[in-house]
Amino acid sequence: MVKTKASRLYGVMAQFDNPSTLVAAARETYAAGYRKINGYSPFPIEELSEAIGFTRTGLPLIVLAGGIIGGLGGFFMQYWMEVINYPLNVGGKPFNSWPAFIPITFECIVLCAAFAAVFGMLALNKLPQPYHPVFNAPNFALATRDSFFLVIESKDPKFDHDEARRFLKSLEAREVVDVEL
Amino acid sequence: MDEKPDDRHQSIHATTPVVGSELTFGSVTDKISAIVLKRKTPFGWFVGFAISFALFQLMMLAIINLLFKGIGLWGVNIPVGWGLDILNFVWWIGIGHAGTLISAILLLLRQRWRTSINRFAEAMTLFAVAQAGVFPLMHLGRPWLGYWLFPYPNTMGIWPQFRSPLMWDVFAVSTYATVSALFWFVGLIPDFATLRDRANNKSFRLVYGMLAMGWRGSARHWHRYETAYLLLAGLATPLVLSVHTIVSFDFAVGIIPGWHATIFPPYFVGGAIYAGFAMVLLLTIPLRKLYGLESFITMRHMHNMAKVMLATGLIVVYGYMIEAFFGWYSGNQYERFMIWNRMHGPYAPYYWALILCNGVTPQLLWFKKIRSNLLVLWLISLVVSIGMWLERFVIVVTSLHRDFLPSSWGFYSPTQWDWAMFIGTIGFFFALLFLFIRFLPMISIFEMRTILPEAEVDEG
Numbered sequence: 001m002v003k004t005k006a007s008r009l010y011g012v013m014a015q016f017d018n019p020s021t022l023v024a025a026a027r028e029t030y031a032a033g034y035r036k037i038n039g040y041s042p043f044p045i046e047e048l049s050e051a052i053g054f055t056r057t058g059l060p061l062i063v064l065a066g067g068i069i070g071g072l073g074g075f076f077m078q079y080w081m082e083v084i085n086y087p088l089n090v091g092g093k094p095f096n097s098w099p100a101f102i103p104i105t106f107e108c109i110v111l112c113a114a115f116a117a118v119f120g121m122l123a124l125n126k127l128p129q130p131y132h133p134v135f136n137a138p139n140f141a142l143a144t145r146d147s148f149f150l151v152i153e154s155k156d157p158k159f160d161h162d163e164a165r166r167f168l169k170s171l172e173a174r175e176v177v178d179v180e181l
Numbered sequence: 182m183d184e185k186p187d188d189r190h191q192s193i194h195a196t197t198p199v200v201g202s203e204l205t206f207g208s209v210t211d212k213i214s215a216i217v218l219k220r221k222t223p224f225g226w227f228v229g230f231a232i233s234f235a236l237f238q239l240m241m242l243a244i245i246n247l248l249f250k251g252i253g254l255w256g257v258n259i260p261v262g263w264g265l266d267i268l269n270f271v272w273w274i275g276i277g278h279a280g281t282l283i284s285a286i287l288l289l290l291r292q293r294w295r296t297s298i299n300r301f302a303e304a305m306t307l308f309a310v311a312q313a314g315v316f317p318l319m320h321l322g323r324p325w326l327g328y329w330l331f332p333y334p335n336t337m338g339i340w341p342q343f344r345s346p347l348m349w350d351v352f353a354v355s356t357y358a359t360v361s362a363l364f365w366f367v368g369l370i371p372d373f374a375t376l377r378d379r380a381n382n383k384s385f386r387l388v389y390g391m392l393a394m395g396w397r398g399s400a401r402h403w404h405r406y407e408t409a410y411l412l413l414a415g416l417a418t419p420l421v422l423s424v425h426t427i428v429s430f431d432f433a434v435g436i437i438p439g440w441h442a443t444i445f446p447p448y449f450v451g452g453a454i455y456a457g458f459a460m461v462l463l464l465t466i467p468l469r470k471l472y473g474l475e476s477f478i479t480m481r482h483m484h485n486m487a488k489v490m491l492a493t494g495l496i497v498v499y500g501y502m503i504e505a506f507f508g509w510y511s512g513n514q515y516e517r518f519m520i521w522n523r524m525h526g527p528y529a530p531y532y533w534a535l536i537l538c539n540g541v542t543p544q545l546l547w548f549k550k551i552r553s554n555l556l557v558l559w560l561i562s563l564v565v566s567i568g569m570w571l572e573r574f575v576i577v578v579t580s581l582h583r584d585f586l587p588s589s590w591g592f593y594s595p596t597q598w599d600w601a602m603f604i605g606t607i608g609f610f611f612a613l614l615f616l617f618i619r620f621l622p623m624i625s626i627f628e629m630r631t632i633l634p635e636a637e638v639d640e641g
Contacts, residue, residue, distance in 0.1 A: 020639040026400075039400035042206060042375075043630040047638045049404040059408045081332060081340040090344050103349040103427055107356040110420045114360045114413060118367055121409035125402045128394035135397065141378040143398045144371070146206035 010133035010181045011036075011153040012164045013140075014173035019045050022148035025171040026051035029152065032167060036156035040134065040149040059120050066116025067109045074108025075101055137179050151179065199294045199632055201476030206636075209629045213622050214379045216472055222619060225471055230615040236608020243601040244319060252322050254598045261581045261593035266316040268573035269603050271428055272456065273313035273610075274354065275449075275569065278421055279457020280306025281361060284368070285417035288410075293632050294485055297477045300625040301468075301618075302461050303365045308613040309460075310358045312606040317350075319602070346430040353427040360420055364413050367406075370396050371627040425450045432576065438519040439580035444503050451496030455539075456569035458490045462562040466555050468618070477624050480553065487552040490565065494543040497572070501540065515585055523579045527592065532575050538568025 016022040019041065026039050030053055039048045049055065078101040082088070087095045122128070134140055134151065143149055150173075152164045161178075168176045247254055257264040280302035287295035318324050330351045332341050341348050373393035380386040396402070429449035432440040462483070469478045508520030523532045542564045545551045552558060583590045617623065630636055 019636060023638050023640065040398045041400065041403065042210070042398060043371075043627045043636065044403040044407045045400070045636075045638060046407075047640070048400045052400055054401050054404055057405050057408055059405050060412065063409075063412050077332065078343045082343055086338070086340055088342075090342060093344060097344055100344040103346075103423070103430070104343060104352045106423055107349075107352040107420075110416050110423075111356045111359060114363055114416050117409045117412045117416070118363045121367070121405050122394070124405050125399075127396065127402075130395055132395060132397055140397075144375040144378045144396075145210045 008181055009154045009161065010136075010179040011151045011155075011159075012161070012168055013134065013137050013149055013151045013177050013179050014168040014171065015139055015142075015175045015177075016148040016150065016172070017174055019048070019148060021172050022150060023047045023051050025150050025168075025173065028171060029150065029167070033158050034152050034156050034164075036153040036159070038151050038153070040140075040143045040151070042144055042146060042148075057124065059117070059124060062120035062124075063113050063117045066120070067113035070112025071105055071109040073112070074105040077108075078104060133179050133181050137177055139175070139177075199481065200297065200479060200629070202634075204476060204629075204633060206630050206633065209633065210375060210379070210626055213477075213624050213626045213629070214376055216618070217376060217620060217622055218380055218382075218385065223471060226615060226619060230612060233608045233611035233615060236605055237612045238605075238608075239601050240315075240605020240609055243598050243605055244315075246598065247319055247602075248324070252320065254596065256593055256595045256599055257320075258591070258593075260584065260589055260591045261578055263577050263581065264593055265574075265595045265599040265603060266320045267431075268570070268577045269606065270313045270316040271449075271573045271577075272570050273309045273316075273606065274357075274428055275425065275453035275456045276460045276566075277306040277309035277313070277357075277361070277457065278425060278450070278453035279461050280304070280309075281357075281364075281417050281421040282454055282457065283461070284364065285414040285421065288414045289418060292485075294482055296628040296632050297479075297482055297624055298461065298465060298486075299628070300365075300368060300621075301465065301623050302457075303361065303368065304614065304617045304621075304623070305457075305460060305464065306361050307358070307365055308610050308617075310354065310361060311613070312610050314354065314358065315606055315609075316602070346427065346434045349427045350431055353424045357420060357424045360413070360417055364417055367410060367413065368625060368628075369621065370394065371398065371406075372622045372625060374398070375626050376622065422450055425453045437580050437584055438513075438515040439504070439508075439523070439576070442504065442507055444500055444507070448497065448500035448503075451493050451500065452569060452572060455490060455493035455497055456566060458486050458493065459562040459565035459569070462486050462490070462558060463566060464614070466559045466562075468623075472618075472623075474624070477629065483555065483558060484549075484552050487546050487558060490562070491543055491546040494539060494546075494565070498540045501536065518583070519580060522583055523575060526579065526583065528575065528579045528582070531571055532579070535568055535571040535575055538564045539572060542568070 014025065016025060022039060022041065023045065026037065026048055029037050030051060035053065037052050039045075039052055041048060075098075079096060079098075082097075082101075083095040089095075090097075093100070134143075134149075137149070139147060140149065150168070150171075152159060152168065154161075165176055165178075255264060255266065257266070280299075283295050283302040284299040284306075288299075318327050321327055329335075330341060330348070341351075370393060373389050374396035376389040377386055377393050380389060426446040426449070429445035433442060433445035435441060465478055466483075469475060505520050508516045511517070523529070542561055545557070545561060551561075578593050582593055
């Protein structure tokens with residue numbers, strides 16, 4: 001009985017009224033040893049991601065890689081076309097007139113890095129994602145308005161349904177609900 | 182460490198609030214999303230959209246006629262091969278630059294007042310770049326072969342000429358349009374989610390839901406989102422400077438008197454931001470009145486924008502003085518003649534009107550009283566927009582119409598089809614803006630939440 005219930009459970013969600021109580025609650029939850037936790041807020045809160053132990057992202061490296069690929073690709077595209085594939089004498093300039101290739105190289109750096117930033121961010125966030133269990137929570141539509149949420153996922157090794165509910169209730173939460181898968 | 186957030190809070194909010202102090206997370210969300218979802222569309226919207234859509238049809242007519250008859254329809258001919266089409270291109274691109282400045286550069290400089298106007302300014306950028314693109318494309322003569330500008334493997338076995346500033350322009354403008362669109366869309370994702378959760382209408386919920394891509398405000402997502410947004414701002418900042426620099430290279434790399442000057446890149450970038458801020462003011466002053474957004478777009482925004490306009494206006498005036506100085510100091514008879522011809526030749530009225538519009542009028546902005554009077558500020562912005570158009574006219578036409586050999590001199594006057602294209606793009610621009618303010622949140626809702634005092638995390 002208990003087992004089937006737990007397997008259909010995504011986690012336990014607490015609702016808060018302001019960012020300060022959410023961040024404080026997230027810090028206490030992390031300190032209590034829970035690791036599979038996540039906060040939900042209507043705007044970015046720097047302290048929150050730090051509180052749930054998420055401080056590093058590989059995104060800057062992806063963007064750097066995009067910029068390098070764009071820069072090398074942009075320059076050598078021009079080099080190959082103007083020097084190797086179809087050398088053409090334009091006004092007596094050298095075939096490899098590299099200063100004239102810089103503007104396009106620069107634009108290719110920016111273009112590829114920007115694509116890497118946007119699509120890298122979406123990919124790391126696993127978006128687009130049409131379905132997610134947290135949307136089943138009754139008040140969750142307020143997460144894009146003025147409410148703040150904290151979830152302890154059932155995947156957490158320390159997760160115990162009743163214990164997690166009791167713990168979240170002790171954290172000035174307005175309401176604690178179960179989130180089903 | 183403990184006092185730091187408090188200090189920041191004090192310095193930003195205590196003296197002049199960025200936004201009205203009565204706002205809360207809920208009221209910000211409801212007020213902005215109601216414009217899209219709940220409020221009755223004002224009658225003025227329908228009138229404005231109808232007029233601009235009609236003018237857009239004029240542009241379509243001008244383009245169809247052009248495709249049938251060729252660019253002989255326009256006033257361009259040797260020696261003035263670049264007439265209204267190139268100057269309109271430069272004018273529109275310049276207008277777009279203020280949007281990127283507001284959204285990217287002011288973000289990096291932590292100017293929090295930008296939040297009220299960045300979404301709108303970014304939309305303006307995107308739509309202005311779309312108008313700009315129309316002109317060089319139509320000026321190709323055979324626009325259906327426009328894809329020849331891109332380096333793609335083709336049966337002719339040839340490649341574009343990458344040493345030409347016109348090719349640089351293709352890359353700069355297409356990159357600018359793409360990155361501006363990405364930046365704008367990324368900024369909209371959390372607001373799409375807000376609209377999805379607020380919409381009562383099923384089809385609205387479906388469309389906004391698809392655009393939001395399942396955004397749920399997760400802390401991990403926000404962290405990567407903020408990183409991506411900041412990196413995009415960092416990329417867009419040099420990009421915007423490069424775009425107008427490259428546009429100015431279209432002129433400065435040529436040897437025509439009056440174009441071949443090293444002052445061109447900074448002078449063009451300054452002028453672009455000047456024209457762009459004039460356009461932002463021109464649009465926001467009536468809009469904030471029409472939709473009652475005074476608590477979001479406050480007088481502080483108006484003052485700041487007026488000050489940026491004044492500062493960039495002075496850069497532009499410096500450019501005019503240096504141009505005249507170059508002409509005189511070069512000791513080159515063609516350069517000297519070019520300046521003399523600008524001031525006394527057949528196009529002299531344009532030159533002096535330009536000095537009046539761009540050099541003299543904005544000096545009124547030194548006075549706080551004038552910056553506080555919205556009607557006067559609006560009129561000054563209109564004058565500046567006209568002045569920047571005249572500036573491009575003077576640069577393009579007066580330099581070309583009389584160059585080295587008097588036997589090759591000529592005269593240029595735009596035809597009715599030139600004007601139809603120009604007025605048509607204004608219509609297209611406004612039609613897109615009207616659709617934008619009807620269907621998308623014109624103020625970034627999630628960023629507005631971050632600047633409210635209650636968004637500060639108190640870790641006492």
